[in-house]
Amino acid sequence: MRADLYGPVDEVAPRLLGAVLRHGPVAVRLTELEAYDGATDPASHAYRGRTARNAVMFGPPGHLYLYFTYGMHWAGNVSCGPEGVGSGVLMRAGEVIEGLEVARSRRGRATDRDLARGPGRLTQALGLHPEHKGCDLLGDGPVTLEFSVDEAEMIMVGPRVGVSVEADRPWRFWIGDSPFVSDYKRSPRAPRMITGSPIPQRWDHS
DNA sequence: CACTAGATGCTCT
């Protein structure tokens, strides 16, 4: 529920593991999330203040912040915290649990494992578009988010993917025994880790 | 399997 989206965003993010995001016939169970805090986190789109793009993160919690990147991908966040605070949780990966046929048709030649394994893939499988910017995920809108009550999952923690700053902040959370988790790929722009820093841990499926 | 080059256009400086 909405109250679960308040508090430090790195505590909110793991609460969303297992939650189900639904748009029409397609439903995705979230397996991997990343926290971004506008107030303290230089990697956040909200760090440099409110703009037209990131305004949703400064609004009430539980709304969809969609942003466009790399010329062709949309990625989705759940806005968090009280109004006025620019924090959000990036939905990095999930497992399609309903609407497989529709999801497949949207994802070209991808295998079922890859349907929503990655932020751009996830939004594409769900058919999320710019028109869904700002949707209230906890209301009657076309896109909804239902929290899960499964406490038995093994929650893993590690560095963030793709960011050029603050990559080592351990704010990525994923379900340890799920194959529907994106590959860890350090941004080529991120500085190499200093000796003695922890090696990025990743559950090694195969 | 691992690795990588290139696509592609919005947003902010």
Added chain:
DNA sequence: GAGCATCTAGTGA
């Protein structure tokens, strides 16, 4: 104009 919270198809083994 630079940078980007990425993805796919291609190559080589």
